[in-house]
Amino acid sequence: MNSRRKQIIKVGIAVLIVVLLGMMLTHCTNTTDTKSVKSDKTVEKSKKKANAKKPGKNKATDVDKASGQEEKKEETAKADSSNKSNSSESKKNNTASTSSNSNKNNSSSSSSKPSSKPSNSGNNSGSSKPSNNSGSNSSSSKPAEHKHDWVAQYKTVTVPEKGHNEQVLVQAAYDEQVPITEMKAHDICNVCGADITNNVTAHTKAHALAYEGGGWHTEWKEEVTGYQTVHHEAVYETRYVVDSPATTKQELTGYKCSGCGKTRSN
Structure with a gap:
């Protein structure tokens, strides 16, 4: 060119x-x-x-x-x-x-259109052929080509919630001292109600000399004889943890001409 x-x-x-x-x-x-x-x-x-x-x-x-x-x-x-x-x-x-x-x-x-034929001035008849202007006239009479104005089209899409399950600590591990008990017999004074275990003779003789009466009885009582260490493991439970809450977003679906309404995909 x-x-x-x-x-x-x-x-x-x-x-x-x-x-x-x-x-x-x-x-x-x-x-x-x-x-x-x-x-x-x-x-x-x-x-x-x-x-x-x-x-x-x-x-x-x-x-x-x-x-x-x-x-x-x-x-x-x-x-x-x-x-x-x-x-x-x-x-x-x-x-x-x-x-x-x-x-x-x-x-x-x-440049692409054919040029018009020149007039034949050398002919003896004197008549010249008219130039072919029909091509230019037809091209000028054609309507202007439509130019698309593409406008993006969107749709609303819901994005679901995302999360995961995990073990959550409820109670930490610990050691417990558990008492060891045993049932033992106790001698109880009938006069004053005192525990006279291992001292029955002397105690009853004192009440007798004082003319207060005498006598005793035996009672069984639970006593702690020692302690035992008991280990307790940590306690967990499964809980659902949200990583990202549910949201909405605009998703492109295609394009549409604002002039003629024609559509096209992405």
Whole structure:
């Protein structure tokens, strides 16, 4: 594409140079023609003055006038023909420049479209085929292509709660001193209710000397004879621990055009 554009630019520059040279040549020819016409007019004026001064040569002056008029007509015809040729050349150059400019615009605007056929100016019939502008008109009449404006579409998704089971300590391990008991017999005084174990004789004799009566009885009592160490293990129970609570999130489901309503997936 860049090389083709460069070639088009080069062709356009060459056409412009040719047009400028043609315009300069036509200007130079016009100036030379006008100068020659002016010089001929000055010569004729001088001849007229000379003939007017010589009264005896009226016939010669009439002939000179007639010849001068014929020369004027020929010169004016030449000038008209040269001007016509110059105008035709300038018109040709202008048409060439306009056609080159139009070709540039057509080639730059749509390089893929075929260029219009040039008019057959060399035909004897003089009728030229019209350029095929139907392609450009049809392309310009086509509606503009719709451009999708995609908008993201989401849906609400519930994320469930996450957690795990673990053993939770309820009571730590400990050692317990458990007492050791034994049932033993005790002698009890009937008079005063004292425990007279291992002292029955002396105690009862004292009550007898005092005329208080006497006697005793035996009672069985549980006594701690020692202690036993009992180890208790730690107590655990299974509990559910929440790692992350239940939440909601927005999940992308696809896209939708805000203009035409067309949808597409991710």
